[in-house]
Amino acid sequence: MGEPAASARPAPDLVVVGGTVLTLDRGGTRATALAARGGRITEVGDDRAIAALAGPETTVLDLAGRTVVPGFVESHNHPSFFGMALAAPVDAGSPPNDRISDIADRVRQAARDFGPGEWIKGFRYDDTLLADNRHPTRHDLDPASPRNRVLLTHVTGHFSVANSAALRAVGITAATPDPPGGAIARDERGEPTGLLIETAAFLVNSAMPAQGPDELAAALQLADAEYLRNGVTSVHDTGIGLIGGEQELAAYRMLTRAGKLRTRIHGYLFHTLLPGLAEGTPEPPDPSNPDGFTMNGIKIVADGSIQGRTGCLAEGYTCDPDEHGMMLLEPDDLSRRIAALDAAGWQVAVHGNGDAAIDAIIDGYARLGAPEGTGRRHRIEHCQTAREDQLDRMAEHGIAASFFIKHVYYWGDRHRDVFLGPDRARRISPLASARSRGIHFGLHSDTPVTPVPPLEGIWCAVARQTSSGQLLGPEQAIDVEAALRGYTIDAAYLAGEETLKGSLEAGKLADLIVLSEDPTAVDPSRIRDLTVDATVIGGQVVWQRDPVATGGVR
Known part of the structure; x- marks a missing residue:
């Protein structure tokens, strides 16, 4: 027939x-x-x-x-963190806040609305955009919140500020040692100022009321609505559990099985939550994923952020030449974890902002041997200050990247004038150099660090314009179609899903x-x-x- x-x-x-x-x-x-x-x-x-x-x-x-x-495929986002920021009682961002006193006023209003002893959370403060040009401290927050515990999270997620009541709740005093990969800021007398850096930023979480799947599910649904409004149909959640621990994974599974999460999620579990990894024998990926949700990747954070001066640089910061930032894991430990995860069948995504951290990440991937025929698609997240020689090595070892392209607009002026100087700053997110070497890369907003809209990210990749209207490294710009691919088919490639999504084909x-x-x-x-x-x-x-x-x- x-x-x-x-x-x-x-x-x-x-x-x-x-x-x-x-x-x-x-x-x-x-x-x-x-x-x-x-x-x-x-x-x-x-x-x-x-x-x-x-x-x-x-x-x-x-x-x-x-x-x-x-x-659009968002190749690096934090949906739970995003949803919690949307729901938080205090918007500490700039705008709308010009000064620390503006944030304190918002905390004061929240304290009026909350009962004594309740936690007040705020998100998105950015010390580099405040007229005070510094982080808030407990001394700024205490008068506004004498009966409440307060925790403000930095826009990057790499810092938090606690008031005195919150510090007492977790037992942070002058005698508390700095945790590995982090620091407790102290005044001239050695007393905590309230600023908690990198891994120390998570110390207060242990004293906060536990977040159950229902609360986290509500946050995920708030984020989901914003993704749809901006045309994002798939999200790589690069750090499941970073905010809510194992309950985050439970919230995802609950929502996807109930059909209440419309955005497709490709998940990367935060490495500290994977059983056996610290011992070198990590559990393998679980193939039983509900529809719309997959998780076969692991997220590791190698260093901090450039704007927080914790991104690990080979040369010092322009504003402080003796400061090189910090590695949150020693290079040998990082390499050991990468090898164990690769052997167990996980895809690895390592956060690396500074070029010294990127060196350590590439070294870890290079030790795995030739990528041909292995199906590996290990990634470097942000990859902000990658040098030409590092891009050569990435191409050689088949290492992919997800570039935080919106850094050009949102922090480009400060990278040029404060943190990196003009030569290094013009090379942040070196898309043209990566493309010329055939490196597979996606583009991202790292929401809630910067706003969601992929169209803005595509514009950033094409225009290379800072928030002051100046060009920053125009030689690293790419054309519109290449930028579109960075938010569609090339981003899908990073998750091994390019045969499933990212282009419109039968x-x-x-x-x-x-x-x-x-x-x-x-x-x-x-x-x-x-x-x-x-x-x-x-x-x-x-x-x-x-x-x-x-x-x-x-």
Whole structure:
């Protein structure tokens, strides 16, 4: 028997017509329409052929001249942390706060709303954006919160500030030693100031009320809604358990099994939570993942942040030449953990901001031997100050990267003028150099460190413009299509999912977004001003700016 007639085929669940479809396949194919059924793309083509497939139950998206691209894949985010920041009683960020006193006023208001002894949490403070040009201390917070315990988390997540009541709750005194990989800031008398650095920032968590799966699930749902609004259909959670421990994983599984988390999650468990890793015999990945959630990666943090002067640099900071930052794990220990995880079948993602830390990470991966035929896709996260010789080694050893491209805009001026100096600063996120070597990389926002919108990240990669409007290393800019790939197919590659998502091709997941205009056809300066008008996951419209779906083709 021959093939059934086209009219005998089941009608698609979704048809998209009337605009531009940027498939981002290998050939850069452009079309005007596509169809999907059962959550997968079935056909990509022209309006007439695709519209003819629709049936009475088919959802039709009329683009009206707009543009469809694959759903954005965020290759480095922290959904739980993001959701908690959205729900926190104190927004400590700048804006809206200009001074530490503004943050203290917000703490004071929260203290009025909370009962005595309750914890007050705030997020996103940035000492480098405050007019005081310093971190808050317990002395700033105590007058505003005499009856409450307060913990403020830095925008980078690498610092926190506790008031006196919170320090007492956890037993931090002048006699408390610095934890490995961290420090307790002290005044001239040796008393804690309230600032907790790197691993010390997590000491207070032990005294806080435990967060159960329900609270963490609520935070994840807040983040989920923001991802959909910005066209993010898949997220790499690079640090599951960093905020809520094992309960974070329980919240994920609860939500995905109940179908209440719409964004697809590719998870990387924080390394301290993996049984057996410290002993060199880590448990292997669990293949039993619910739909929409996978976790076969491990996240390790090798150093801190450049803007916090804890990123580990080979040469000192411009503002403090004797300061080189810190390694949170000794290089030999890092290499041992990488080898054990690789042998157990885990993908490894190591946070590395400073070039000295990047050296240690590359050394650890290089000791695994030749990558050919192994299927390895080990990663360096942020990879902010990678030198040319380091990119050569990354290419040699098949090491991928997820670049924190938004550093260029949000911290580029301070990197140039304060932390790194002009020569090193112009090389942060060296996308053009990485691309010229064939290094696979994704782009990310590290939300809640910077805002979610991938369109802003794409603009950063193309424009290399700082928040003051100055160019920073324009020779490291890439073209619009390459930047789009960094948020779609190339980001999917980092998780080994490029055959499943990241481009609009028959057989792949029907994850796509509708943009107000074609980002490859507008002036590059306008890319971040484009809007996401609809988000589709698995062929289902899950978010719309304005109604764009109709009941069928007439």
